[in-house]
């Protein structure tokens with residue numbers, strides 16, 4: 001069986017992006033433009049050209065990957081101007097790829113020129129002012145980094161509560177999975193839940209000692225969605241399915257960062273696609289891995305013999321996972337109505 005879809009089809013297909021880190025979604029070219037601008041006004045800027053740091057020849061793995069964010073991109077995009085410029089570019093890139101609904105996630109951070117509070121407010125301003133917002137409603141999820149203290153995590157939850165009315169829909173846990181003790185964040189996620197914020201968690205990215213205990217702790221935070229779900233024991237998988245938790249699958253990220261063995265065809269998308277769970281294909285860090293959401297749909301179509309109708313069903317399945325509520329879900333279902341002609345595969 002050969003798939004009947006091509007790159008043109010997956011670009012036309014409406015798509016929902018639910019697991020995209022703002023910083024990791026900035027293209028190397030955009031980072032290069034920011035670097036060039038900053039070099040002009042700060043000749044002593046001690047950062048290498050992003051086109052060299054993020055070269056296509058770079059082979060990522062779970063060890064080399066995280067310092068690029070926490071040390072390099074954060075440092076480069078630390079000024080209000082660079083935050084605005086990069087956020088706008090990321091929104092435009094998702095829109096140009098045919099994304100019709102976006103939830104971006106970011107860790108509130110401060111620098112010499114911006115506080116955590118102003119950082120969040122600036123990004124929400126960007127989203128509000130994005131000219132094509134009506135065609136791609138965008139919401140924000142605030143990230144707690146696994147290296148955070150309990151107090152820092154609580155500060156993030158408080159910011160999420162403060163900016164809820166401006167489009168913050170939830171909080172999430174991210175960062176280097178080999179770092180930190182997730183039980184640190186019990187109080188913070190408890191507060192988020194009591195304020196009806198949605199909860200997403202990076203889950204089972206690496207196989208480690210004590211993983212089962214960690215996964216059980218994370219499940220006790222009542223997550224609405226889980227990201228990656230790679231090293232999941234069968235009984236925990238059944239628990240996820242039983243609870244109907246949404247699963248965010250980041251295929252190219254997992255393959256390129258060697259978080260799974262083998263290629264796309266070996267990805268656990270293959271086993272989750274036939275489960276009853278809501279699932280969504282997501283890019284995670286398109287700026288690093290260079291695979292757009294359209295391309296993710298194309299890759300799974302080719303590797304798992306999915307037809308156009310299967311991809312449309314996949315889109316519909318991800319609608320159930322969005323954090324912003326029933327009104328948006330209705331809009332996303334409506335998008336398909338009248339699109340039959342537009343979504344006819346090229347080969348039929």
Ligand SMILES: [Zn+2]
Nearest residue numbers: 021174227284
């Ligand atoms: Zn992620």
